[in-house]
Amino acid sequence: MSQGKEKILQTALQEFAEKGFDGARIDYISKMAGVNKALIYYHFKSKEELFTAVINDLFEQATSGSIELKGPSIQENLIQVMEHFIDFLHHNPYFVKIMDQSVAQDRDIFQQLHHQNFFFETVMGMYQLGVQTGECRKVDHPEDFVVSLLGAVYFYFSHHKAIRKFYGTISEEEVISIRKKTMRDMISRLVFS
Amino acid sequence: MSQGKEKILQTALQEFAEKGFDGARIDYISKMAGVNKALIYYHFKSKEELFTAVINDLFEQATSGSIELKGPSIQENLIQVMEHFIDFLHHNPYFVKIMDQSVAQDRDIFQQLHHQNFFFETVMGMYQLGVQTGECRKVDHPEDFVVSLLGAVYFYFSHHKAIRKFYGTISEEEVISIRKKTMRDMISRLVFS
DNA sequence: AGAATTAGACTAACCGTTTAGTCTAACTTT
DNA sequence: AAAGTTAGACTAAACGGTTAGTCTAATTCT
Structure with missing residues (x-):
C-alpha cells in the first residue's frame, strides 16, 4: 500500500471516530494527512467508500x-x-x-x-x-x-x-x-x- | 407550549436519534413536523439550541x-x-x-x-x-x-x-x-x- | 514508463440561517 | 361597536457559507 493511502486511512479513522460520518470533513482529513484532497479521490471513489475502507481495515486489525x-x-x-x-x-x-x-x-x-x-x-x-x-x-x-x-x-x-x-x-x-x-x-x- | 413547537420537538427527537446531530436535517424536521422551516428558528435560535431543548426534554421525562x-x-x-x-x-x-x-x-x-x-x-x-x-x-x-x-x-x-x-x-x-x-x-x- | 502525488481553481448541491411579511385572536381606544 | 394596536404563531423565498467531488496540467517517486 502506498504511503499516501496509508496516511489517509489513518487520519480518516481518527476523523470518523471523533466526528462520525456526517461530521467528518474530507478537507480536514486531507489537511491533517498532509495530502492533497484529490489524492483521496484518486484512491477512494467517495466519502462513503473511504469510510467503508476504514471500517474494513479496523476490523481486519481487530480480528487478526x-x-x-x-x-x-x-x-x-x-x-x-x-x-x-x-x-x-x-x-x-x-x-x-x-x-x-x-x-x-x-x-x-x-x-x-x-x-x-x-x-x-x-x-x-x-x-x-x-x-x-x-x-x-x-x-x-x-x-x-x-x-x-x-x-x-x-x-x-x-x-x-x-x-x-x-x-x-x-x-x-x-x-x-x-x-x-x-x-x-x-x-x-x-x-x- | 404551542402546537407547532411541540411537534417540532417530537420530530426533532426522532431525527436526532436516528441521524445524529450532524446527520439530522432541519429541512427534514420541518417537513415531517408539517411546519415551515422558519418556525423552527422562531422557537429556537439555532440547530444547536434545538438539540439542547430536545435533550433537556428527554432527560426531564427520563428522571421524572x-x-x-x-x-x-x-x-x-x-x-x-x-x-x-x-x-x-x-x-x-x-x-x-x-x-x-x-x-x-x-x-x-x-x-x-x-x-x-x-x-x-x-x-x-x-x-x-x-x-x-x-x-x-x-x-x-x-x-x-x-x-x-x-x-x-x-x-x-x-x-x-x-x-x-x-x-x-x-x-x-x-x-x-x-x-x-x-x-x-x-x-x-x-x-x- | 507508469503509478503516485501535488497545486489549486472550480462546481453543484446542500443546508443552516435570515428576512420580510401574513394571519389571527385578543386587547385597547375612541 | 368600530377602529386601531399588539403579540404570538407562522410562512415563502432567498441568502450565503460550506462541502463533497471534479478537472487539469505538472511533478515526483519506484
Missing part, C-alpha cells in the same frame, strides 16, 4: 491477532478472552467510537459485517463447550447471558468520557487492571457455580 | 417518574431499580440512541448534564448502603462493579440492531422478560454471596 486458547480449563480460557477483549478496547479507542456511532445510525456496512459477531461467537462457543463438559453452570438463556457479560466489559469503554470520573484520579492502566479483576470475579461467580 | 424504593430488602430494591431501568430503556429507544451518539461525539451538553449520573448514583448508593448493613458482599472496587452491572443492562439496548439476531424470532416482550431474569440472576449471584 486472534486469541490462542491454551488455558488448561474453560474458566482460564474465558478469562483470557475477556482480558484480551479489555486490552483490545483499551488500545483501540477509535474502534469503540466508530462502532458506537455506526451502530446508532444504521450505516449499511454494519448489516453486512460478519466480523461484528466475532466476540459474541467466540465467547458463546466457549461457554457452550463448558456446559457440555459440565464445567460451566447451565443457564436458561445463554445468548442473553453472554450479551450481558460482553456489555459489562464493553460499557466502560464505550461511555468512557461520561464514566471515567467515577474512578477518581488513578491512572488509566490502574483502571484497566481493576476492570480485569472485576471481570474475572464476575466470570468465576457467574459461569461456575 | 423516579423510582419508589419500597422493597423489604436491599436485594429487592436493587432488582426493582434494574427492572425499572430495563423497562425505561425498552420504552425509550430514542433516549438510548441519542445518548450513545452524543457520548461518542463529545457534545458540550453532556459535560453539564447532572442527570447523566442518575442511574449510577442510585445503584451505587443502594449498594453501599447494603454493604454497611452487611446485606451485600463487599467488593474491592464498587464503582467498577456498578459500572459493569449497568453495562450488562444497557448493552443490549444500545446495540440492539446488531445484537437482536442472537435471540431468534421471539417477541421483544419475551426478550425483555429474559433480560430481567438474567439480570435478577446476575445481581443475586454477584451482590449477595
Whole structure:
C-alpha cells in the first residue's frame, strides 16, 4: 500500500471516530494527512467508500491477532478472552467510537459485517463447550447471558468520557487492571457455580 | 407550549436519534413536523439550541417518574431499580440512541448534564448502603462493579440492531422478560454471596 | 514508463440561517 | 361597536457559507 493511502486511512479513522460520518470533513482529513484532497479521490471513489475502507481495515486489525486458547480449563480460557477483549478496547479507542456511532445510525456496512459477531461467537462457543463438559453452570438463556457479560466489559469503554470520573484520579492502566479483576470475579461467580 | 413547537420537538427527537446531530436535517424536521422551516428558528435560535431543548426534554421525562424504593430488602430494591431501568430503556429507544451518539461525539451538553449520573448514583448508593448493613458482599472496587452491572443492562439496548439476531424470532416482550431474569440472576449471584 | 502525488481553481448541491411579511385572536381606544 | 394596536404563531423565498467531488496540467517517486 502506498504511503499516501496509508496516511489517509489513518487520519480518516481518527476523523470518523471523533466526528462520525456526517461530521467528518474530507478537507480536514486531507489537511491533517498532509495530502492533497484529490489524492483521496484518486484512491477512494467517495466519502462513503473511504469510510467503508476504514471500517474494513479496523476490523481486519481487530480480528487478526486472534486469541490462542491454551488455558488448561474453560474458566482460564474465558478469562483470557475477556482480558484480551479489555486490552483490545483499551488500545483501540477509535474502534469503540466508530462502532458506537455506526451502530446508532444504521450505516449499511454494519448489516453486512460478519466480523461484528466475532466476540459474541467466540465467547458463546466457549461457554457452550463448558456446559457440555459440565464445567460451566447451565443457564436458561445463554445468548442473553453472554450479551450481558460482553456489555459489562464493553460499557466502560464505550461511555468512557461520561464514566471515567467515577474512578477518581488513578491512572488509566490502574483502571484497566481493576476492570480485569472485576471481570474475572464476575466470570468465576457467574459461569461456575 | 404551542402546537407547532411541540411537534417540532417530537420530530426533532426522532431525527436526532436516528441521524445524529450532524446527520439530522432541519429541512427534514420541518417537513415531517408539517411546519415551515422558519418556525423552527422562531422557537429556537439555532440547530444547536434545538438539540439542547430536545435533550433537556428527554432527560426531564427520563428522571421524572423516579423510582419508589419500597422493597423489604436491599436485594429487592436493587432488582426493582434494574427492572425499572430495563423497562425505561425498552420504552425509550430514542433516549438510548441519542445518548450513545452524543457520548461518542463529545457534545458540550453532556459535560453539564447532572442527570447523566442518575442511574449510577442510585445503584451505587443502594449498594453501599447494603454493604454497611452487611446485606451485600463487599467488593474491592464498587464503582467498577456498578459500572459493569449497568453495562450488562444497557448493552443490549444500545446495540440492539446488531445484537437482536442472537435471540431468534421471539417477541421483544419475551426478550425483555429474559433480560430481567438474567439480570435478577446476575445481581443475586454477584451482590449477595 | 507508469503509478503516485501535488497545486489549486472550480462546481453543484446542500443546508443552516435570515428576512420580510401574513394571519389571527385578543386587547385597547375612541 | 368600530377602529386601531399588539403579540404570538407562522410562512415563502432567498441568502450565503460550506462541502463533497471534479478537472487539469505538472511533478515526483519506484
